[in-house]
Amino acid sequence: FNLDELKNYIDSHQEDYVLTLRDWVAVESDSSDALKRDELMRMMKITENKFNDMKGHTNRFDIGNQELPNGQIIPLPVVVTASFGNDSNKATVCIYGHVDVQPARMEDGWDTEPYNLTEINGNLYGRGASDNKAPVLAWIHAVEAYQALDMDLPVNVKFIIEGMEETGSNGLDELISKQKDDFFSDVDYIIISDCGWLSRKPALTYGTRGNCYFFAEVEGPKQDLHSGVYGGSVFEPMIDLIGLLDTLIDSSGHILIPGINEAVAELTEEERKLYEAIEFDVENFKNKIGTNGLMYDTKEEILSHRWRYPSLSIHGIEGAFSASGSKTVIPAKVTAKFSIRQVPDMDPPTVEKQVTTYLNDMFAKRNTPNKLKVTMIIGAKPWLADVSDPLYVAGRRAVQKVFGVEPDLIREGGTIPVARTFQDVTGKSIIMLPIGGFDDGLHSQNEKMSRYNYIEGTKLFAAYLHEVSQINKS
Numbered sequence: 001f002n003l004d005e006l007k008n009y010i011d012s013h014q015e016d017y018v019l020t021l022r023d024w025v026a027v028e029s030d031s032s033d034a035l036k037r038d039e040l041m042r043m044m045k046i047t048e049n050k051f052n053d054m055k056g057h058t059n060r061f062d063i064g065n066q067e068l069p070n071g072q073i074i075p076l077p078v079v080v081t082a083s084f085g086n087d088s089n090k091a092t093v094c095i096y097g098h099v100d101v102q103p104a105r106m107e108d109g110w111d112t113e114p115y116n117l118t119e120i121n122g123n124l125y126g127r128g129a130s131d132n133k134a135p136v137l138a139w140i141h142a143v144e145a146y147q148a149l150d151m152d153l154p155v156n157v158k159f160i161i162e163g164m165e166e167t168g169s170n171g172l173d174e175l176i177s178k179q180k181d182d183f184f185s186d187v188d189y190i191i192i193s194d195c196g197w198l199s200r201k202p203a204l205t206y207g208t209r210g211n212c213y214f215f216a217e218v219e220g221p222k223q224d225l226h227s228g229v230y231g232g233s234v235f236e237p238m239i240d241l242i243g244l245l246d247t248l249i250d251s252s253g254h255i256l257i258p259g260i261n262e263a264v265a266e267l268t269e270e271e272r273k274l275y276e277a278i279e280f281d282v283e284n285f286k287n288k289i290g291t292n293g294l295m296y297d298t299k300e301e302i303l304s305h306r307w308r309y310p311s312l313s314i315h316g317i318e319g320a321f322s323a324s325g326s327k328t329v330i331p332a333k334v335t336a337k338f339s340i341r342q343v344p345d346m347d348p349p350t351v352e353k354q355v356t357t358y359l360n361d362m363f364a365k366r367n368t369p370n371k372l373k374v375t376m377i378i379g380a381k382p383w384l385a386d387v388s389d390p391l392y393v394a395g396r397r398a399v400q401k402v403f404g405v406e407p408d409l410i411r412e413g414g415t416i417p418v419a420r421t422f423q424d425v426t427g428k429s430i431i432m433l434p435i436g437g438f439d440d441g442l443h444s445q446n447e448k449m450s451r452y453n454y455i456e457g458t459k460l461f462a463a464y465l466h467e468v469s470q471i472n473k474s
């Protein structure tokens, strides 16, 4: 095994890698927008074609349809799998990734066209650049490098790539269960690279939060009303909804729904010490966000509230007047979107009951004739791994060989819904091996992937395949 040869090959092909990323970012594979579904399908086809070009054994799984909140039925994008090698003397890794993206429009405040990959000062700006197109491509390029150099792949490599991650991985759980004794039968290890470092230092991620995502719809009069003509005599849906939202959380971030905080696993002294060792600059974090203050002062408090406590966020209100100008309207029907990040030992079905019961009780107290409908549209569980697992030992070795440092062991505040499913259904060890930067702006304006992280990340993945092959050999 000659890592230097692989590193040199990757360095000398970096322009090709950037061009491929440019092609992938140009596809508006936004899974949350039904109007972009054709683009998403095209992205799945591009992914499949790429694997076919590499002579992988590919498969496309139809996972059915999606029913939109308005009742419309649209097809879900296929899930693409590919296999490289099936030597029974080698371990088999399965790499999971997604090629759908969050929405992005120039009007949101991007400095460059979100779907036109633009390089500025070593950063590659574009929607989906870091989440998750560059990491998926880095894995593909790592395999391609072995192939191009005629080096035997140290492990058999399988890929499973989906197109609905950003909206909760619809249909994927069922597919994984169905494929347990088929596609997953020979898989030894699962690798996910859908997250980022915490600082400039490489990291290995051993936990993610889950997410319960709710719609709360308040419906009143049969149509929008003039606030001068009707204001003061009707119960306004928006006032009911805002009042209701105000009962969810207090100004210090304490969630007010009974049962939520009580379910959270106790913080142990051992776990608290883990946070102490991590490199994390609170001032830098604050400045990067561009805020004047944070809810907590210390590194330990901030990290634990990002990773191991639940948080409740209110995302928006559909049906509310939000355009520029000053329309004097009373909206007839409004739907709030909010979510609660899940941590051990919370349980999404229980959270669904707690939230629904609480909101219905609070709504009843308002004595309004309007109607409330609460729906949980995503119920993803948290995931936690054992950092002493050999996959993490291999991760440390690979990081040492490529970056020459010890990685931070971190958790992720975001959610990768499928992580827990992989764990529960396959029972295999899972590692999250991130290559994204701490400041990549995932889901935000000006998302980027640095050229450095993209290229060094490709080397890390190439090195990691070798390190995994060494498990159980020493």
Ligand SMILES: NCC(=O)N[C@@H](Cc1c[nH]cn1)C(=O)O
Binding pocket: 131, 165, 166, 167, 168, 194, 195, 211, 213, 378, 380, 413, 414, 415, 416, 417, 442
């Ligand atoms: N890169 C992972 C990611 O961003 N995941 C989404 C998934 C999700 C959770 N609820 C709705 N979508 C995230 O927001 O964490």
Ligand SMILES: [Zn+2]
Binding pocket: 098, 131, 132, 165, 194, 195
């Ligand atoms: Zn992602």
Ligand SMILES: [Zn+2]
Binding pocket: 102, 131, 166, 442, 443
């Ligand atoms: Zn995402």
